[in-house]
Amino acid sequence: MLAAYSLLEAARVAWMPPDGALRGPIVDRLMFWNLAALCILAVVAHVWIAFAMLRRRPAGKSFPDILRWSLLAGFCVMYVWMALTAQRLWASSRFAGASLTAMQVEVVGEQFQWYFRYPGADEVFGTTRPPLVNAAAGNPLGIDPRDAHGSDDIVSSTLVLPAGREVDMRLRSLDVIHGFFIPGMRIKENTVPGLVLHIHFTPVVTGTYPILCSQVCGMGHARMQARLVVVSPTDFQAWMARRERARAKEQGQ
Amino acid sequence: MGRIFTTDHRALGVLYLYLALAAVAVGTVLSLLMRVHRVWPNAVIPFFGVMKPEDYLALVTMHGTLMIFFVLTTAPQSGFANLVLPEQIGARGMAFPRINAAAFWLTAVAFLVLISAAHITSGGAPISGWTSYPPLSALPAAGPGQGLGMDLWLVSIGVFCIAAWLSAANMLATILGERRAGMTWTRLPMTVWAWLVASILTLLAFAVLLAAVVLLFSDRHFGSSFFIPMGDMINGRVVGHGDGSPLLWLHLFWFFGHPEVYIAVLPGMGLATSLFANFTRRRVAGYRMMAGMLVAIGLLGLAVWGHHMFVSGMNPYAGTAFAMVTMAIAVPSTVEVIGWLATLWGGGLRLQTPMLFALGFLSFFIAGGLTGPLLAQPALDAYLHNTFFVVAHFHLIMAMAGVFSVFAGIYYWFPLITGRMMNETLGKLHFWISLIAAYGTFLPMHFAGLAGEPRHYDRLMGPATSFPSLIPVERGITFSALLLATAQLLFLWNVFSSAHRGRRAEANPWQATTLEWAGGAERGRIERGPYEYELPLSGNGFHPQWETASKEE
Numbered sequence: 178m179l180a181a182y183s184l185l186e187a188a189r190v191a192w193m194p195p196d197g198a199l200r201g202p203i204v205d206r207l208m209f210w211n212l213a214a215l216c217i218l219a220v221v222a223h224v225w226i227a228f229a230m231l232r233r234r235p236a237g238k239s240f241p242d243i244l245r246w247s248l249l250a251g252f253c254v255m256y257v258w259m260a261l262t263a264q265r266l267w268a269s270s271r272f273a274g275a276s277l278t279a280m281q282v283e284v285v286g287e288q289f290q291w292y293f294r295y296p297g298a299d300e301v302f303g304t305t306r307p308p309l310v311n312a313a314a315g316n317p318l319g320i321d322p323r324d325a326h327g328s329d330d331i332v333s334s335t336l337v338l339p340a341g342r343e344v345d346m347r348l349r350s351l352d353v354i355h356g357f358f359i360p361g362m363r364i365k366e367n368t369v370p371g372l373v374l375h376i377h378f379t380p381v382v383t384g385t386y387p388i389l390c391s392q393v394c395g396m397g398h399a400r401m402q403a404r405l406v407v408v409s410p411t412d413f414q415a416w417m418a419r420r421e422r423a424r425a426k427e428q429g430q
Numbered sequence: 431m432g433r434i435f436t437t438d439h440r441a442l443g444v445l446y447l448y449l450a451l452a453a454v455a456v457g458t459v460l461s462l463l464m465r466v467h468r469v470w471p472n473a474v475i476p477f478f479g480v481m482k483p484e485d486y487l488a489l490v491t492m493h494g495t496l497m498i499f500f501v502l503t504t505a506p507q508s509g510f511a512n513l514v515l516p517e518q519i520g521a522r523g524m525a526f527p528r529i530n531a532a533a534f535w536l537t538a539v540a541f542l543v544l545i546s547a548a549h550i551t552s553g554g555a556p557i558s559g560w561t562s563y564p565p566l567s568a569l570p571a572a573g574p575g576q577g578l579g580m581d582l583w584l585v586s587i588g589v590f591c592i593a594a595w596l597s598a599a600n601m602l603a604t605i606l607g608e609r610r611a612g613m614t615w616t617r618l619p620m621t622v623w624a625w626l627v628a629s630i631l632t633l634l635a636f637a638v639l640l641a642a643v644v645l646l647f648s649d650r651h652f653g654s655s656f657f658i659p660m661g662d663m664i665n666g667r668v669v670g671h672g673d674g675s676p677l678l679w680l681h682l683f684w685f686f687g688h689p690e691v692y693i694a695v696l697p698g699m700g701l702a703t704s705l706f707a708n709f710t711r712r713r714v715a716g717y718r719m720m721a722g723m724l725v726a727i728g729l730l731g732l733a734v735w736g737h738h739m740f741v742s743g744m745n746p747y748a749g750t751a752f753a754m755v756t757m758a759i760a761v762p763s764t765v766e767v768i769g770w771l772a773t774l775w776g777g778g779l780r781l782q783t784p785m786l787f788a789l790g791f792l793s794f795f796i797a798g799g800l801t802g803p804l805l806a807q808p809a810l811d812a813y814l815h816n817t818f819f820v821v822a823h824f825h826l827i828m829a830m831a832g833v834f835s836v837f838a839g840i841y842y843w844f845p846l847i848t849g850r851m852m853n854e855t856l857g858k859l860h861f862w863i864s865l866i867a868a869y870g871t872f873l874p875m876h877f878a879g880l881a882g883e884p885r886h887y888d889r890l891m892g893p894a895t896s897f898p899s900l901i902p903v904e905r906g907i908t909f910s911a912l913l914l915a916t917a918q919l920l921f922l923w924n925v926f927s928s929a930h931r932g933r934r935a936e937a938n939p940w941q942a943t944t945l946e947w948a949g950g951a952e953r954g955r956i957e958r959g960p961y962e963y964e965l966p967l968s969g970n971g972f973h974p975q976w977e978t979a980s981k982e983e
Contacts, residue, residue: 193813193880208810208880215800222796225771226789232777239715240772252764256803260757263807264750270809271746288572288664307661307668351663353566354676356741356816360882365812369676369743370565371659387895391816391884393559395566395573396484399887402894 197382197407198362203266205363211259275345275377282336283347285318286355286368289397291388292317295331295417302347303327310351315427318351328428331420336405339413340383348374356391359405367392380407435535437527442534443512444847446504447840449538453500454833456545458915460493465908469901471889484574486888487557491575492548494560495583498690499590500541502832506697507632508533508597510839511625513847515601517946518619520610520956520975525603529596536593540586547582556580559886561687564657564679568649571664584647591640598632601625612956616718617975619944619960623721624700627728631689631696634732639686642679649674680742684735691828692731696724698835699766699795702788705838706773707961708942709785711972714961715772723762723769730759740808741815749808756806763799767792783857784940787838790865791831797869798826801876816886819879825872834864837921844925845939846946850932856924863917870910874903941972948976 196205283294283302296302303326310319320327338344348357350368357376358365361384366376390401408416436442466473467481478485512530516523524530548555553574558567562583570577605626609618618626645656655672657679662670707714714720736744736752770792779785801823805811814820837860844852878900883890890897890904938947944960955978962973 194882204809204813207807208804208813211804211807211810215804219797219800222767222771223793226774226793229771229774229777230779230781230789232779235710235778236776238776239712240775242716245716245768245772248768249761249764252768253761256757256760259803259807260754263809264753266809267746267750267753267807267812271749307663307670310663310666353569353572353664354563354742356884358816358882358884360813363813365815366741367743370662370670371675372677372743374743387892389882389884389892389895392563393487393490393557393566393886396482396487396557398487399483399889400892402892404894 193363194360194386195382196361196363197380197384197386198364199379199381200266200270201363207262207266211263214255270378271376274375275343279343279345279377280338281345281347282338283349284336284357284368286348286350286352286357286390286394286401287317288352288395289390289401290317291334291336291357291390291401291403293333293336293403294318295333295420296326297329297331297421299326299329301326303330307351329421329424331417331424333420334403336388336403337413337416338380338405338407339410340381340407341379341410343377343379345375345377348376353394354392355394355401356389358389358391359386360389361386362405365391380405383407383409435531437531439512439516439524439527439530440847442531443509443514445534446509446512446537449534449541450501450505450509450836453496453504453541457493457496457501458918460489460496462911462915464489464493465911467888468890469905469908481888483888484554484557487559487886488548488555488575488579490886491557491559491583492544492555495544495587497829498560498694499587500537500544502694502828503594503690504537505836506695506701506832506839507601507625507628507693508537508594509836510621510697510701510843511601513843514946515622515625516604516608517948518622518944519605519608520613520945520953521604521608523608524600525608526600530600533593533597533600536589536596540590540593543582543589544586547579547586553577553579556583561683562646562679563683564646564649564674564676565659565662565664565670567679568646568657569662569664569669570650571667571669581647581650584643584650588640588643588647591636591643594632594636595640598629598636602629602633605629610953610956614956616721617956617959618721619700620703620714620717620720620724621697621700621944623724624696624698627724628693628696631693631728631731635686635689635693638682642682642686645682646679677739677743680739680744681735684738685732687738688735689728689731691824692728694828694832695795695835696728698791698832698838699724701835701839701842702770702791702795703766704944704961705784705788705842706770707963708940709780709782709788710773710776710778711780711963712773712776712961713959713963714769716769717959717961720766720769723765726762727759727766730755730762734759737806737808737811740811746808753806753808757803760803760806763802767796767799782841782940783852783854783861784838784842786858786861787834787841790834790861791838793865794826794831794834794868797873798823798828798831802827813882814879816884817879818875818883818885821885822872822875822879825875830868830872837861837864840925842940843946844928845935848929848932849935850928851935851939852928852932853924856920860917860920860924863920864914867910867914867917871907871914874907878903878907938974943972943974945975948974954978 285292304321304324348368350370386405388403556575648654655674658674737756964971
């Protein structure tokens with residue numbers, strides 16, 4: 178009864194959260210077909226076992242070898258199908274970098290906070306140096322004031338992206354390994370201290386999506402969450418202009 | 431004293447099982463605390479009060495470490511092999527009895543050190559999970575429990591590595607050198623094949639883990655920087671002065687971690703093969719193939735560690751290579767499952783408790799194994815990695831399959847150790863409740879994972895997200911887990927009452943063919959295969975390995 182209850186409740190949740198990325202439907206379709214095939218096989222195998230358990234009078238003949246080999250061949254075909262379809266998706270999303278016109282955003286993980294940095298009008302991120310990191314003084318990423326490229330960088334705790342434009346995310350971590358996970362974009366990659374990693378995707382559906390930390394990073398791991406807000410390109414322009422005005426005011430003081 | 435500091439392999443086997451029992455009892459209680467906390471996060475829990483996030487992570491870490499090292503590595507491999515391996519190959523004893531005994535005592539020491547990490551240190555147990563990724567595990571300032579608690583964890587695992595190594599070296603030497611005349615490779619019971627492969631994996635994998643643990647300890651105390659990158663900051667202080675790489679730890683750890691999974695589950699595969707033959711009264715269909723595939727799984731298992739690292743920052747081309755090798759492992763695993771299903775096909779099973787648990791093992795092996803090829807695909811794993819889907823996967827294929835094979839072994843070999851049978855009614859009740867409760871616990875986790883719920887979260891609510899639709903699911907999982915744990919009291923009662931008052935077992939109560947049931951009868955040359963059962967239609971005949979071939983023909 179308990180088991181049936183928990184399964185029924187589980188079936189009500191049933192699926193991944195709504196997808197908002199360009200490639201999302203491909204992931205979802207692959208996930209569905211893989212799970213469907215595997216579920217059917219699991220059920221068939223269990224019917225087989227139940228049948229064997231209920232069959233009181235043993236059969237005289239053993240299971241024919243030719244059937245064993247055919248079953249194995251069938252499974253191998255399935256494995257090859259799974260590997261090929263999934264590898265095509267992996268190759269197209271990870272083997273090549275983002276297009277050269279993609280928007281650049283840097284993600285920085287820190288116990289227990291995500292920061293998002295936009296390069297500003299010059300489209301170049303300013304140099305950062307760990308000793309300069311000082312969140313209380315308004316420089317959580319340690320942007321070096323001597324580097325002019327950094328003077329127009331914008332740091333945000335919310336990831337705001339325009340719909341329909343590819344984004345090239347540059348992943349870093351200041352302290353320990355974190356996991357940058359946006360379920361709604363079907364995207365996950367660790368942020369590793371000492372490494373700069375890139376992933377790219379194209380958000381297409383406007384809305385708000387949770388960003389989670391998926392790699393245990395310390396006592397605040399579960400609350401290391403942020404929001405991705407996908408807005409229309411014009412709204413994005415307006416948001417960016419607001420942020421730039423705010424920064425200019427700050428620097429003017 | 432003599433009974434405790436023994437070099438008798440069978441007594442050591444029993445000691446290993448007691449140690450695993452202690453570890454599994456603690457590990458289960460920890461998991462129940464986690465489950466209760468997830469559903470009632472504000473409940474006051476004994477010893478904890480209202481649980482803090484770091485308490486939850488400490489529970490996760492200790493649960494994983496206890497279960498993987500001290501239960502799933504010790505019981506099926508060292509425990510059962512010590513009980514019956516020398517008899518099964520017709521040896522007079524282990525090749526190195528003292529090394530063997532030393533291995534047990536080192537394991538016990540490692541266990542005590544690990545438990546002390548949780549109790550005597552001010553910061554409590556480490557919080558970085560059983561995988562202990564640096565820099566979190568390398569820097570005491572990175573979190574509570576990462577100071578002395580983490581040091582004790584490293585010492586415990588280091589000692590455990592040495593113990594596992596000694597135990598495996600002895601086992602390998604015994605299998606290679608102590609077989610009785612006539613005990614050829616094709617006459618070995620499948621359990622021995624499994625212990626052989628698992629011993630080789632232990633030697634290779636634990637050596638690398640020991641090296642990794644020593645390097646991490648050195649980073650913590652001797653100022654080296656194997657795993658800490660330049661400029662790394664903790665709490666606003668720059669601590670990274672060398673040029674280390676956290677990814678190096680991931681490679682070393684998973685080079686151990688993946689074979690470790692096979693060390694845990696291969697003995698169960700061997701035992702299930704033996705039990706299916708015995709309780710169907712059939713020969714193993716395709717013995718050479720089944721044995722060869724165990725070896726193939728072990729060898730391929732050494733080359734797939736990267737599938738734990740698809741989203742770790744590893745080169746995506748490496749992800750493709752590791753995905754292909756991982757897919758290749760599905761093939762020998764499928765051969766094994768088809769072999770078992772083919773043996774069962776004709777029906778007429780003797781559904782006694784050991785057989786039921788072997789069937790339960792098969793059920794979990796299939797249910798948990800089938801999601802393997804799915805998770806082996808980096809494109810899909812990039813969504814599922816570190817979600818509850820993975821938790822469901824490895825709890826079915828490793829934890830539940832592993833534990834059910836241990837139960838099968840205990841019900842099966844109990845008469846050999848105690849001279850008495852375990853109670854069948856209690857055993858069957860134990861089986862069915864455990865099976866249903868285990869599925870009730872772990873199947874729904876697939877859905878939580880698909881919904882995107884990450885591991886290591888102590889609450890379902892957060893600043894940006896909440897999983898309200900998952901709360902009823904979580905509640906069902908918790909109730910099932912409580913039922914699963916409670917059902918084990920039936921087993922404990924059965925073990926201890928049957929040991930004193932159980933029905934006296936006749937010699938060879940399961941009409942088995944392998945040598946541990948010979949009762950020391952004959953010590954001649956082995957002339958029989960391990961599974962010479964006749965089909966039940968032609969009478970219930972069987973030819974144990976201690977019979978000479980000429981007697982019958």
